Amino acid sequence: MSESVNADATQMSGGRTDSDAIVVLEGVHKKFKDFSALKGVDFKVGKREVVVIIGPSGSGKSTLIRCVNRLEEHDKGRIIVDGIELTLDIRNIEEVRKETGMVFQSFNLFPHLTVLSNVAIGPRQVRKMSKAKSEELAHELLTRVKIPEQAEKFPAQLSGGQQQRVAIARALAMKPKVMLFDEPTSALDPEMINEVLDVIKELAKDGMTMIVVTHEMGFAREVADRVVFMSDGEIVEVGTPSELFDHPKDPRTQKFLSQIL
């Protein structure tokens, strides 16, 4: 399974590379009515890089990653994903959405479909895979997120942690080049957080490109190649986990970290 999700994961040796960027944001602005959520964000994510975004609530973290797959429309600037620029053209948007998987805070599984159908619906309906093949893929992915035995159940019959793992499998089924995680553990009971984080860590190990918005600092320190600190719609500071957590330069970063650690 892993080789089909990211064929060249095994070629990766030693440190990860950010030479060729897969997500590029240039001067991105976003306004909700008269509230500026993003005020000119410049940012690049390289192939196989894991970027964790942290920051106080209302700082624009979620808005930023929701712009990457056009769940929010940015007002100014450019967003380029895997060489495709997001414009008003719906074909470009759908192309980008095929290449980006997203995992939401509130799971958003389809309650009227079985777990298996939830995972298979993407490849079946968007990639035009046959029913048998899509279900085979779904079974593989459910095994990968360690819940193969729940395939025939409905989402409501699963625990929060299990639901979120199904949601990850659903996103992976599209074989995305980038995974976006929007606070994937914030709606979970404490005892279920680790089972979800473990799955995400494994993805990182396999070389998946990921942008993760999270409040789990331990997790950020462990998996991130780079940590981004955002505040008031701007990127304040970017660095490796040790740079940012142990030697934060900007006073806003220092204040935020002192409040949560």
Place this chain on the structure above:
Amino acid sequence: MKTWLRRNLFRTWWDALLTIVFSGVALWAMWSVFRFVVFTGRWEIIDVNLRLLLVGRFPKESLWVLYGVVIATCFWGAAALGGGKVAGAREASRSEQLFAAVRRFGLLVVVGLLLVVLAGVRESMWFVVAVVGAIVLGLQVKKWRRSIAKLRQIPAVIWHVALAITPITMMVLVIRSADVQLWGGFLINFYIAVLSILLCFPLGVLLALGRRSSLPMVRLVCATYIEVVRGAPLFVLLLLSGVALDFFLPPQIDPGPVFRSVTVFTMFTAAYLAEIIRGGLQSIPKGQTEAARALGLPTVKIIFLVTLPQALRNVIPAQIGQFISLFKDTTLAGAALSILEMLKISEAITKQDAFLGRGYIYEVLAFAGLLFWVGSYVMSKESQRVEKKLGVGQR
């Protein structure tokens, strides 16, 4: 038993009083109905006119096809939809199944027997027996399909086509055997209702989607249609259809009253249905659409695979309510468009020489009411079962 009585009926003196008063009311009502049915009711008017009440002037020599349709459809319904486990329920024991069946059909069987007695026609017995037999056989076939390996291998499509082919051919035969204008009685009420329900459902869905469209013109047209049609009394629309439909049709076409009434019922119910379905769509959280979009599903697929199925499921009770009221409103077509439907015929037969001026209208209306009640009751019960089967409210 004793503790149950005490706990549920006579816990305090006030509870006991209420229990006694309400039992009294119930007994009195039951006695009144019983007295009317058995002693004071003069059912010979139904007996003499039964065929007229049920099928109007439908030609006698084609009646057997009609019987065939009812029997074949019962079989079909039982074999295709019947039984089936409720989502998440365990397999019921034999006695539990029997109890459930009695609860589901007991009242209907009683009413059916009552109808046979009222009708007094011995020949109607074999028909009732055939219908019950068809349902039992259908349920058995359904069971076989699940238990016999060879039958289980048949793909669902072939299975359903094979089951549906007899009733549908017979329906076509019925429609071809007599001009619709000759149909009457309960048959025409049923026909208008079924046709209108089948037609108004897709129209209602489209109107609901249209009213939520991002295109302002589409939204405007749909909203205007819904508000205008909902704002007019149904009876007025039926009366109008006698004239107004001709404005929109080429002059060489002169649609009969049945066509006119089906058009009105379809348009009218679709407007109400659209609002019901729109309510259902609004109850679907935004995250559902976002998740579907994030997968790259195009808008049409998001609607038909993700939001609409959930929305329709959430509003089953309201939809069925609308269909039931449509079914009963078909009696208005007689007064407005002179269709010889049940109510119109009911009135007409009281003016026959043998019955004129002797107050037979109560017997006739009671009979008509009973038939409509049976139809509505079946719809409501079966919809509850479908709801349970789909696991509504399990989330």
